[in-house]
Amino acid sequence: MTDTYRRIVLADRPVGEPTAANFALREEPVPEPGAGELLCRTIYLSLDPYMRGRMSEAKSYADPVAVGATMVGGTVSQVVKSNNPAFKGGDFVAGMTGWTEFAVDNGAAMRKLDPAQAPLSTALGVLGMPGVTAHTGLMNIGRPQAGETVVVAAASGPVGGMVGQIAKIKGCRAVGIAGSPEKCAHVVDVLGFDACVSHRDPGFRTALGKACPDGIDVYFENVGGAVWETVMPLLNPFARVPVCGLIAGYNMTELPPGPNKIPLMMRDVLTKRLTLRGFIVSDFLDQWPQALGEIAGWLREGKVAYREDVVQGLENAPEAFMGLLKGRNFGKLVVQVGHDPTA
Ligand SMILES: NC(=O)c1ccc[n+]([C@@H]2O[C@H](COP(=O)([O-])OP(=O)(O)OC[C@H]3O[C@@H](n4cnc5c(N)ncnc54)[C@H](OP(=O)(O)O)[C@@H]3O)[C@@H](O)[C@H]2O)c1
Incomplete structure (x- = not known):
């Protein structure tokens, strides 16, 4: 495992269309999970239109992302270390750990995924x-x-x-x-x-x-x-x-x-x-x-289909997100942040 990881923070609030300058990539030491916490390695990050609202200060149904904080986002991750008895190393989970390669979380709002049931990325789209x-x-x-x-x-x-x-x-x-x-x-x-x-x-x-x-x-x-x-x-x-x-x-x-x-x-x-x-x-x-x-x-019955638009690498998330607001995505927009051992 690497010693450092990358995350993308909100650098600045956009006025009108977001630009690359509204995001910043940070590199930091991988954190240690505390009591009751788990360390998760992100595999897939979901990019969704609601994120534009969280970049603004305007009053809405959810609090804005603070300037300097990791951008909010749904993720599929693999548990690397767990101090929480509900999870063990190797588990696959869907959570809200944001635009980051690693995250520490208490697991309270996470759901476990079974890769034998459906591809992991579907937990962010058709099955999410x-x-x-x-x-x-x-x-x-x-x-x-x-x-x-x-x-x-x-x-x-x-x-x-x-x-x-x-x-x-x-x-x-x-x-x-x-x-x-x-x-x-x-x-x-x-x-x-x-x-x-x-x-x-x-x-x-x-x-x-x-x-x-x-x-x-x-x-x-x-x-x-x-x-x-x-x-x-x-x-x-x-x-x-x-x-x-x-x-x-x-x-x-x-x-x-x-x-x-x-x-x-x-x-x-x-x-x-x-x-x-x-x-x-x-x-x-x-x-x-x-x-x-x-x-x-x-x-399972073949009555519904879905399409995913998968972008490679966390560093490409801002560009892909800006494209989403202009209709450049074609299907559920997902960023592959790390290796998917089940694919
Ligand atoms: N209320 C909720 O709880 C909730 C939850 C999830 C999503 N949503 C909302 O549901 C909508 C769809 O979300 P999604 O995740 O499925 O997004 P999506 O379809 O993957 O991406 C957004 C799409 O919106 C279209 N679009 C963008 N600008 C447009 C414009 N000016 N006029 C017409 N179409 C435009 C584009 O498609 P085309 O190229 O085909 O125009 C773009 O690909 C969004 O408004 C999102 O905020 C709401």
């Missing part, structure tokens, strides 16, 4: 937080009924991809929105959606209308911005909108220029009796085991 987000948001708020039309953007990503696939399992028409012809082809050909249209295509509005001939009953909101404005007029009476993410605005520094469209939107909410409900995946903590169990079953 994004998969559960799709499942709980769609089933609790979207409440899809057979024959209805379900639309989701960022459809080739881990949340959107799973939303559409669950919609299909529930007997719905699933329509994706994605950022390129390649992503749209994947969403239809591999994930099995009925249609997928590109929000970058100048004919987006017309194409979305054609893909939803009976209107939209559930719109799983992942992006906001221009996509939401295009979807809104297509919503049917009593449509449900789980508001999961607004990535189009995460780098926004000021409100877009007028006119003020809130009155029009509220008129639609009233006259169409729409339900819009924001949620955070942690609102449904009690449903995690059921959601993960159900997705694992669908995976």
Whole structure:
């Protein structure tokens, strides 16, 4: 084992789009675990859109990362040393140890992984937080009924991809929105959606209308911005909108220029009796085991597929994260930080 390890800290808070200068690589001696603690070696680090919010000081549902602290992040690690009887050296665990090659943790929020059940990296995507987000948001708020039309953007990503696939399992028409012809082809050909249209295509509005001939009953909101404005007029009476993410605005520094469209939107909410409900995946903590169990079953039965975009090396995490906010990833974005002995 090496004597030193690297971690990436928040060097500075971004204004608008994050830049390389907002991150700094630190090299330090590998720490010793104290009483009840474990030393973990990171294998995979998850990169997720919510991290942009944690880089800002703005009030949100979670505290910001402090300047100088390790960037927050979900990880899959191998236990190197354990002073905690619940874990032993060699165990594989999923936790929140952040952008780092090694971490000391008390294990309280860690779950053990069995590499014989699924590849380890899936604990960060299809069998992790994004998969559960799709499942709980769609089933609790979207409440899809057979024959209805379900639309989701960022459809080739881990949340959107799973939303559409669950919609299909529930007997719905699933329509994706994605950022390129390649992503749209994947969403239809591999994930099995009925249609997928590109929000970058100048004919987006017309194409979305054609893909939803009976209107939209559930719109799983992942992006906001221009996509939401295009979807809104297509919503049917009593449509449900789980508001999961607004990535189009995460780098926004000021409100877009007028006119003020809130009155029009509220008129639609009233006259169409729409339900819009924001949620955070942690609102449904009690449903995690059921959601993960159900997705694992669908995976075994070949009813759902997933795609990963794996970047090599912790030092490349900032660049990959900046790309995520612009749609450069294609599938669940994961950084391979260390050797995976099970691969
Ligand atoms: N509420 C919760 O608890 C929770 C939990 C997890 C995730 N989320 C949210 O769910 C959403 C999807 O997350 P994910 O992990 O599955 O991400 P992802 O799909 O892997 O990556 C984000 C995708 O968003 C799309 N995008 C970026 N900027 C956009 C823009 N201006 N307009 C339209 N699309 C844009 C890009 O896809 P295209 O190239 O296809 O446009 C990009 O690849 C995010 O908003 C995230 O914050 C919420």
